Amino acid sequence: MAKVNIGEQTYVLPMATTILGSRLKDRPNFMALGWLTRVNSKPPMLGVAVSQGHASHRAIAETGEFSVNFPTVAMVEITDYVGLVSGKRVDKSELFNLFYGELSNAPMISECPLAMECKLVKTVELPTNSFFIGEIVGAYSEEQFLTEGVPDIKKINPFLLTMPDNGYWSVGELIGRAWSDGESMRKRIKRTDTGP
């Protein structure tokens, strides 16, 4: 089949849907966030890309702290809502029950099955966004969402985002095991390898 050039405005497919928490002028603030990733193994760090015009951008730059909260499928409406309205005009501090870990400017959402608090270690300035890199200083869940002590995606039931079609998607079925499914192929190729 012929490849077609679909232009440059393409996206990572799919993205996790999260809610970014921060403290803006002593008031907890929240926005929907899909542009994030782990960026470092040791110590654990993640990065979030935030548009420079957002209230959350100023909040993180000022306090040097933020939280990343993973909403469940039942929270689609409220997650979308915090992405539609700006903390500059609307007080979003009463929308959720909040809790705190070690950081006082990283409000975490009790209703979210998984939440992380991060301390800013580096800010990368880009043309329209800033990429805030934070060290994960604490992560919180509940026993009901864990299996053998680690977050279980089927119990957490998070949702995904696709752009530019703007769809939210559930997670499907387990289809394989990482660092395992390629093992037989590795052995097969090794057997036929005649060496250097």
Next chain:
Amino acid sequence: MAKVNIGEQTYVLPMATTILGSRLKDRPNFMALGWLTRVNSKPPMLGVAVSQGHASHRAIAETGEFSVNFPTVAMVEITDYVGLVSGKRVDKSELFNLFYGELSNAPMISECPLAMECKLVKTVELPTNSFFIGEIVGAYSEEQFLTEGVPDIKKINPFLLTMPDNGYWSVGELIGRAWSDGESMRKRIKRTDTGP
């Protein structure tokens, strides 16, 4: 339910599974990659976090170019394989059919329904990883994977990664619409807002 601290080694839940392409000593090289995100709107940029010991790390640092390829569920085994073996020891250049766009050091995988070529614009050095930020200079798909000209996740059928349980997952059902599902909540709250 009581929140429990699950430690700092937690991950974005879930991650997209991709194959990172690069050119190592004039030979195409590939590795499985789950740590990536869009980082800038205009121009479109994405970032990939690569462990400093990986062959792909040296390749990207040397050539300043890379590709991001989105495998389909049928490619689980080969995707996992390229994550298990190092380009330092194994020649992975013959595993896929390749094509090129504008960049000569960003080999793209024909078997992947979606592929992007990126030109390095910034490298962020972190303790164990480097975060390579690239401008997306071209993205390629096939008509069969598009709906109204944009990538259709159900046609592409990519898969997800969870850590630390190391599961691969399919994408589930459409459960909502972004920048839309929160609209009625926005109107409801606006009506009851007594103003400043």
